[in-house]
Amino acid sequence: MNNDRISKSIPPHVHTWQTGRKSIWIAVLTLIPVIAWSIVLFGLPAIYIWGSTIFTALITDGISSLVMHKKFYVSDASVLTGILIAAAMPATVPLYIPILASIFAILVVRQFFGGVGSNWMNPAMAGIAFAYVNWPQSMLPQLNPLNWQLDTLTGASPMAAIQEGFNAYYNTSPSIMSGLISGADQAVTSFLNIWIFNPLHAKLPEGYVNFLLGLNANTLGEAGLLFIILGSIVLISLNLVKIEIPAALFIMYLVLVKIFGLGISDLPTVDTNILTSLTMGGFLLCTFYYATDPVSSPVTRAGMIFYGILVAFLFYIFSRHRAFIEGGAFAVIIANIFVSSIDKLVIRIKILLRSKSA
Amino acid sequence: MRRIKKFRHGGLYQRGQAFVGGQSIENAYLPNHALLIFREHEAAGEPDLAVNEGQLVNEGQLLAKATRNNALNVHASIPGIVRKIMTIPSPEGFNTRALVLSLQGHFKLNGAISGKRPWQSLNRHELSFVLQEKGVACTATGLGLHQILGNAHGVDTLIINAIDSTNYPAHEIVILEEYLNEVMEGCAIIKKASTVQSVLVALSGSRNQKLEVNIAKAAESFDLQYRIEYFSDKYPQAFPHQIISALGVNKNKNPCLFLVPGTLYAVYNAVSLNRPHIDQFVTFGGDVLKHHQLLKVRIGTPVGRLIEECGGFIHAPEIIALNNPMVNGCISNLDTPVSKTTRSVWALSKSATRLGVPDNCIRCGACIQVCPERLDPYLMYKLLGSGSIEKIRGQLDACTSCGACSYVCRSRIPLSVHFKNKKKEKLKDEQ
Ligand code: SF4
Numbered sequence: 001m002n003n004d005r006i007s008k009s010i011p012p013h014v015h016t017w018q019t020g021r022k023s024i025w026i027a028v029l030t031l032i033p034v035i036a037w038s039i040v041l042f043g044l045p046a047i048y049i050w051g052s053t054i055f056t057a058l059i060t061d062g063i064s065s066l067v068m069h070k071k072f073y074v075s076d077a078s079v080l081t082g083i084l085i086a087a088a089m090p091a092t093v094p095l096y097i098p099i100l101a102s103i104f105a106i107l108v109v110r111q112f113f114g115g116v117g118s119n120w121m122n123p124a125m126a127g128i129a130f131a132y133v134n135w136p137q138s139m140l141p142q143l144n145p146l147n148w149q150l151d152t153l154t155g156a157s158p159m160a161a162i163q164e165g166f167n168a169y170y171n172t173s174p175s176i177m178s179g180l181i182s183g184a185d186q187a188v189t190s191f192l193n194i195w196i197f198n199p200l201h202a203k204l205p206e207g208y209v210n211f212l213l214g215l216n217a218n219t220l221g222e223a224g225l226l227f228i229i230l231g232s233i234v235l236i237s238l239n240l241v242k243i244e245i246p247a248a249l250f251i252m253y254l255v256l257v258k259i260f261g262l263g264i265s266d267l268p269t270v271d272t273n274i275l276t277s278l279t280m281g282g283f284l285l286c287t288f289y290y291a292t293d294p295v296s297s298p299v300t301r302a303g304m305i306f307y308g309i310l311v312a313f314l315f316y317i318f319s320r321h322r323a324f325i326e327g328g329a330f331a332v333i334i335a336n337i338f339v340s341s342i343d344k345l346v347i348r349i350k351i352l353l354r355s356k357s358a
Numbered sequence: 359m360r361r362i363k364k365f366r367h368g369g370l371y372q373r374g375q376a377f378v379g380g381q382s383i384e385n386a387y388l389p390n391h392a393l394l395i396f397r398e399h400e401a402a403g404e405p406d407l408a409v410n411e412g413q414l415v416n417e418g419q420l421l422a423k424a425t426r427n428n429a430l431n432v433h434a435s436i437p438g439i440v441r442k443i444m445t446i447p448s449p450e451g452f453n454t455r456a457l458v459l460s461l462q463g464h465f466k467l468n469g470a471i472s473g474k475r476p477w478q479s480l481n482r483h484e485l486s487f488v489l490q491e492k493g494v495a496c497t498a499t500g501l502g503l504h505q506i507l508g509n510a511h512g513v514d515t516l517i518i519n520a521i522d523s524t525n526y527p528a529h530e531i532v533i534l535e536e537y538l539n540e541v542m543e544g545c546a547i548i549k550k551a552s553t554v555q556s557v558l559v560a561l562s563g564s565r566n567q568k569l570e571v572n573i574a575k576a577a578e579s580f581d582l583q584y585r586i587e588y589f590s591d592k593y594p595q596a597f598p599h600q601i602i603s604a605l606g607v608n609k610n611k612n613p614c615l616f617l618v619p620g621t622l623y624a625v626y627n628a629v630s631l632n633r634p635h636i637d638q639f640v641t642f643g644g645d646v647l648k649h650h651q652l653l654k655v656r657i658g659t660p661v662g663r664l665i666e667e668c669g670g671f672i673h674a675p676e677i678i679a680l681n682n683p684m685v686n687g688c689i690s691n692l693d694t695p696v697s698k699t700t701r702s703v704w705a706l707s708k709s710a711t712r713l714g715v716p717d718n719c720i721r722c723g724a725c726i727q728v729c730p731e732r733l734d735p736y737l738m739y740k741l742l743g744s745g746s747i748e749k750i751r752g753q754l755d756a757c758t759s760c761g762a763c764s765y766v767c768r769s770r771i772p773l774s775v776h777f778k779n780k781k782k783e784k785l786k787d788e789q
């Protein structure tokens with residue numbers, strides 16, 4: 001059916017403006033500020049990583065389609081795949097890792113499964129997981145590689161406690177951690193507190209601005225948290241993502257965090273803090289960019305909600321046990337395995353319900 | 359405030375590319391040549407020719423007589439000479455015989471109303487016979503009206519469908535407003551010619567107080583029981599299926615008859631004025647047409663001529679679509695004539711059509727969410743491709759070919775057309 005008669009005379013003669021290609025390019029556009037910001041923060045290494053993954057993804061796609069289908073064709077989706085792989089890389093990663101991860105993603109996961117639209121596993125996520133499994137040491141996060149040591153730890157802030165949790169986990173020296181709450185953060189937070197939160201009788205704890213601006217980011221993608229939030233608003237308002245997935249994921253994850261805590265600190269107030277949980281571990285990137293890839297997620301609405309909940313569970317488990325800092329990639333590919341069963345089940349139930357009501 | 363009724367599941371809003379509406383209806387110039395087609399839809403039978411090439415015919419004279427099932431009488435829309443009889447492709451893709459008339463002679467019917475026929479004294483069969491004789495077709499489906507009435511056993515409600523649910527409106531509301539008395543008389547005739555008890559006027563949009571008052575007056579003068587309901591403009595609300603669903607009635611218990619104002623006007627003409635179905639209301643619109651207009655046109659007039667009358671194109675259109683651009687065909691030839699089912703002509707640019715090359719399905723799920731029948735177009739398409747249609751037989755039967763799924767498809771797959779073709783194949787197999 002792919003050799004559809006390409007004819008103008010087939011109705012409908014009018015269409016929505018959204019197309020698969022446009023969705024991809026808009027998603028890429030929303031990620032460009034993330035790229036730019038990470039380059040500001042990490043400098044040349046970031047440029048190399050972004051460039052290498054995108055370039056490798058495109059080249060692999062082109063060559064493999066030339067070999068396999070005797071036609072040189074580069075899918076737009078490869079650009080997005082490349083960007084998403086790079087987003088999960090720490091700035092200090094040796095370049096061969098992102099390159100091999102991109103080749104794996106495009107060649108093995110996308111092309112061998114039949115090209116765009118047929119791959120049941122999210123290629124970008126598979127690439128990231130591939131990197132984590134093979135080179136776990138190199139993929140270890142470099143907490144605060146910038147070492148913007150502008151301030152010493154202020155013990156009262158919840159972020160400080162989180163940092164202690166991090167420290168205990170990664171066994172990193174406290175001296176590197178102390179830069180986490182930067183002067184910039186303090187300045188912005190106190191400004192917001194005076195002008196916005198105090199009049200509302202609230203107080204923004206210090207540390208979040210750091211997270212938003214990626215001043216203590218583990219990966220390139222996390223560095224642009226603020227821009228990821230803006231980008232997801234754009235994607236949702238343009239109706240380009242399956243909104244059911246992030247919605248279910250979000251709610252489920254928050255419920256889990258509220259009930260069981262993040263497991264990174266003994267302080268209950270910090271442990272179940274919603275803002276903290278959202279700013280950590282690439283959660284937002286996972287929610288809006290990883291989990292919503294149309295090809296490898298369910299097509300039915302009920303299926304999407306179920307999938308979102310499943311990813312939230314897996315993400316929570318991975319992040320709680322700190323198995324991998326990028327628990328999102330693993331959560332998504334494991335959930336991918338169940339997608340076709342979820343779809344089949346939902347459609348079967350739908351058919352059953354319809355035959356009953358008819 | 360009355361509740362606006364709408365069907366529950368799926369559907370889509372197409373606001374934003376609005377068409378300039380609400381203007382008055384104007385008579386189009388008479389054509390020098392008229393091309394009259396013999397079949398209005400694919401399943402229609404061919405009528406038998408009643409004239410010869412070279413013969414001089416009067417306006418309204420019978421040109422082809424329906425002897426078979428599903429066939430419709432064809433009348434001369436202009437006085438003139440029968441030039442040629444030929445076979446042409448219709449915009450919907452099937453071939454039909456057609457007849458070319460060249461304008462000559464006098465207008466007999468034009469303007470000179472020779473008094474009204476006292477139809478009140480006719481019985482059901484006589485009225486149905488008049489409708490058949492005058493070749494009145496349902497302008498929405500192309501079926502003969504006498505046939506529709508013949509099949510409408512036990513219907514008790516006539517629904518006047520003036521709902522606009524696309525941004526390419528069906529213009530029926532304008533006809534209803536301008537020819538309200540004629541349309542209501544048409545309702546009274548249908549009531550007499552069938553088992554219809556009451557009339558439901560289905561409108562869309564915001565409340566129209568003036569129209570409501572006028573409808574009340576007209577209904578009173580024809581002694582009609584009526585009710586007005588407002589419906590949403592969610593596509594495809596204008597489909598009978600969705601109207602029933604929005605009303606929440608059981609269609610087996612209360613069968614309804616759906617007619618558009620344009621058809622009712624033709625009924626009035628045929629029965630009351632003894633005038634065959636030779637006029638048609640056609641809306642001309644679209645973003646590359648200079649002036650949008652609603653014209654009263656003689657059937658057989660070439661579309662190109664009428665487009666000239668609307669000031670022509672601003673620039674070359676990407677496509678000229680007919681009727682509902684979500685479902686119906688398009689014309690590639692400006693000589694294509696107006697037929698009994700031509701209700702609108704849309705000259706659309708590339709930015710309005712957003713046509714694209716079909717691509718692989720990306721599993722976005724948009725088609726499933728939009729389907730008003732709660733079907734799974736994604737799955738249906740996939741299984742059609744692999745040839746296993748057993749599982750989706752029920753779904754194919756339930757599909758109304760509304761085109762909502764193809765409209766939203768992110769990969770521009772013409773899903774609804776695949777389903778329609780498969781259904782057609784199936785029907786052929788079963789016969
Ligand atoms: S064409 Fe058929 S499958 Fe597609 S939206 Fe309409 S009813 Fe559903």
Ligand code: SF4
Binds near residue numbers: 769
């Ligand atoms: S709308 Fe088109 S691309 Fe999306 S799931 Fe349906 S068929 Fe596939």
